[in-house]
Amino acid sequence: MTPALTQLESRMASNGGTATAVRDFMEKVIARTHGELEFHQAVWEVVDSVMPVVESTPAYRQAKILERIVEPERVVMFRVTWVDDGGEVHVNRGYRVQMNSAIGPYKGGLRFHPNVNIGMLKFLAFEQVFKNSLTTLYMGGAKGGSDFDPKGKSDNEVMRFCQAFMTELYRHIGPDVDVPAGDVGVGGREIGYLFGQYKKLTGRFHGVLTGKGTNYGGSLIRPEATGYGSVYFAQEMLATRGESVEGKVATVSGSGNVAQYTVEKLLQLGAKPVTLSDSAGMIHDPDGIDREKLAWVMQLKNVRRGRIGEYAKQFPGAEYLPGRRPWDVPCQLAFPSAFQNELDAEDARTLVKNGCYCVSEGANMPTTLEGINVFLDAGILYGPGKAANAGGVAVSGLEMSQNAGCLRRSSQDVDQQLQVIMRSIHENCVRYGQNGKAVNYVKGANIAGFVKVADAMLQQGVV
Numbered sequence: 001m002t003p004a005l006t007q008l009e010s011r012m013a014s015n016g017g018t019a020t021a022v023r024d025f026m027e028k029v030i031a032r033t034h035g036e037l038e039f040h041q042a043v044w045e046v047v048d049s050v051m052p053v054v055e056s057t058p059a060y061r062q063a064k065i066l067e068r069i070v071e072p073e074r075v076v077m078f079r080v081t082w083v084d085d086g087g088e089v090h091v092n093r094g095y096r097v098q099m100n101s102a103i104g105p106y107k108g109g110l111r112f113h114p115n116v117n118i119g120m121l122k123f124l125a126f127e128q129v130f131k132n133s134l135t136t137l138y139m140g141g142a143k144g145g146s147d148f149d150p151k152g153k154s155d156n157e158v159m160r161f162c163q164a165f166m167t168e169l170y171r172h173i174g175p176d177v178d179v180p181a182g183d184v185g186v187g188g189r190e191i192g193y194l195f196g197q198y199k200k201l202t203g204r205f206h207g208v209l210t211g212k213g214t215n216y217g218g219s220l221i222r223p224e225a226t227g228y229g230s231v232y233f234a235q236e237m238l239a240t241r242g243e244s245v246e247g248k249v250a251t252v253s254g255s256g257n258v259a260q261y262t263v264e265k266l267l268q269l270g271a272k273p274v275t276l277s278d279s280a281g282m283i284h285d286p287d288g289i290d291r292e293k294l295a296w297v298m299q300l301k302n303v304r305r306g307r308i309g310e311y312a313k314q315f316p317g318a319e320y321l322p323g324r325r326p327w328d329v330p331c332q333l334a335f336p337s338a339f340q341n342e343l344d345a346e347d348a349r350t351l352v353k354n355g356c357y358c359v360s361e362g363a364n365m366p367t368t369l370e371g372i373n374v375f376l377d378a379g380i381l382y383g384p385g386k387a388a389n390a391g392g393v394a395v396s397g398l399e400m401s402q403n404a405g406c407l408r409r410s411s412q413d414v415d416q417q418l419q420v421i422m423r424s425i426h427e428n429c430v431r432y433g434q435n436g437k438a439v440n441y442v443k444g445a446n447i448a449g450f451v452k453v454a455d456a457m458l459q460q461g462v463v
Helices: 003-011 020-032 037-055 058-062 065-069 118-134 155-172 188-202 225-239 257-268 291-304 310-314 345-353 369-378 391-404 411-433 441-460
Strands: 074-083 089-100 106-112 141-146 178-181 249-252 275-278 281-284 319-322 333-335 358-360 381-383
Touching (some): 020 037, 037 058, 037 065, 037 118, 037 369, 037 441, 058 065, 065 441, 074 155, 089 106, 089 118, 089 155, 089 178, 106 118, 106 188, 106 391, 118 141, 118 391, 118 411, 118 441, 141 178, 155 188, 178 391, 225 333, 225 358, 225 391, 225 411, 249 257, 257 275, 257 291, 257 333, 345 369, 381 441, 391 411, 411 441
Parallel strands (some): 106 141, 106 178, 249 275, 333 358, 358 381
Antiparallel strands (some): 074 089, 275 281, 281 319
């Protein structure tokens, strides 16, 4: 047994171990993908849920669906060279992992961050396959990005990088082929520069990117969708116990797009968000982050691009804790909305001990396997990212349909559709994850997403 598999298996021990079939399958995956730890974690979590379905479905086994679904259909890696404001030449790597197109054109974000590598993008693309499947829309799964860091760069430097990046990427994407969106480090500014270069290179005004500005084909509610959706999913989970988010204290990690709009929706529904964070630390505001404070945060992060620590100077009732994360603050609701593996087993135990009984993930795989097991063993409401944060890609799918029909829907219409989609995702998770009176949302999300893609792969033959 490889050290990587031994480590994974020990991390699952609190869940009663894993079946021989899962271990054998993971041995093969790890042997073929050395060092891709995030990818191994993502595959393990899905395979552990769906293996009973695969073993009971001869057609899946005969067509090697599981073996095919963990292999990207295509991986593109390219050099990105650009010149900074001082005239110095820089070289970055660009990537696009086109994971699976069984149910539609590839769809998934672009991430610009120094720690981007092929293993991370394969994990994100793999998760995206099942997330997109859960939305009920016709989208395959992909992810891409670069190890470029937009922090501290001027607008002109970001523009030159985006133009260089798109000069290579454009030949691999298209409205019926692959439709990227934003992700960490890629917001409206970056999408605009990328779209402008695509249009210049092709001479076509295509709906080839989502998250565009509303004055050139973007959808209303798209910036808000991931954060809003994670709150809607929490609302659906709480409703199974006859409760709502109203009156609850909520901790939120991150302070970017997802976290900001998570806080906004929590305020609209009567909850009390008390934390935000960034890579340097966290703030805790016992009085709550109200609308005025949130508007200040949006100005800080989106315009000034400052650090969240400034919040405590602006609002003296708040405390800034450098190097800390929000998970030791007492709450009923928690929304991990920053980065993968930001919440470990110790954090999970602290949350449960302090009274948290609903966790809805706004980020991709923010909880470690050990942390997930703590939540499942405690019987709390735990919404995994592939279900809870699917609102962003759902509205991206709606943006694609608006672009295809030259339409524009009102914010109320899009928000209503988002709520319907999140409710449908919840219903599918319950359908496949119901265990007596409890629901295992991890199992439910994995199986629901897998079955739709697997059946489409069967129907399309061995391709």
